[in-house]
Amino acid sequence: MDLPAVVLLDLNMPRLNGLDVLREIRADPLTRRLPVVMLTTSKDEQDMLTSYDLGVNSYVRKPVDFDQFTEAVRGLGMYWLLLNERAPD
Template identity: 60%
Template sequence: MNDQHVILLVEDNSIDEELTMRALRMSHIANKVVVARDGAAALDYLFARGDYVGRDARELPQVVLLDLKLPKIDGLDVLRAIRADERTSHVPVVILTSSKEDPDVLGGYEFGANSYIVKPVDFTQFADAVRQLGIYWLVLNQRPPTIA
């Protein structure tokens, strides 16, 4: 499987995970979704370590949907690690969180998020936001060439 078509969903809340998966299905986004339920698992996936040893670390997801409030390693620290490594520094990262707090928004952009989206409470609005995310990041956005 070519991971360039994978969505990495980093989400510890099972309800938000299911809502995101449902919204992706409703939007006819058929990309494979890899779910990491904490920040450490997200980094393990990206860098092919831990449970993901043997995965080709050069094959990166099309987009990372990143929650901020995560166990083990929080979302901003995950973002810092992604941007600090030349192998992953260009992977699009969309923060998808319930936090509207200014320090979180500012931190997200300071550490290199491509976009910051506050999860709408209403499922219809959430599904529409996910549909728009899919159209932009999976169809319209041109990725940089892969670094060998």
């Protein structure tokens, strides 16, 4: 099965929130090692702590400004897609 190189989650997604999706990703042996980035506007420290407790690899507060947001996502892509060494399958 082809898996994504990285998963970007937001805390406030429709239906399931990002923490629920993270729980499901980490509970499945096929996806538990996938790099997961929580990309959110939340400044709540508890959201960050819970994300890390559940196994998120990175917690990034997304900028409100579109140009800054675009640059942040580009930087994330450069790191996770080009520099990061994935765990072997």
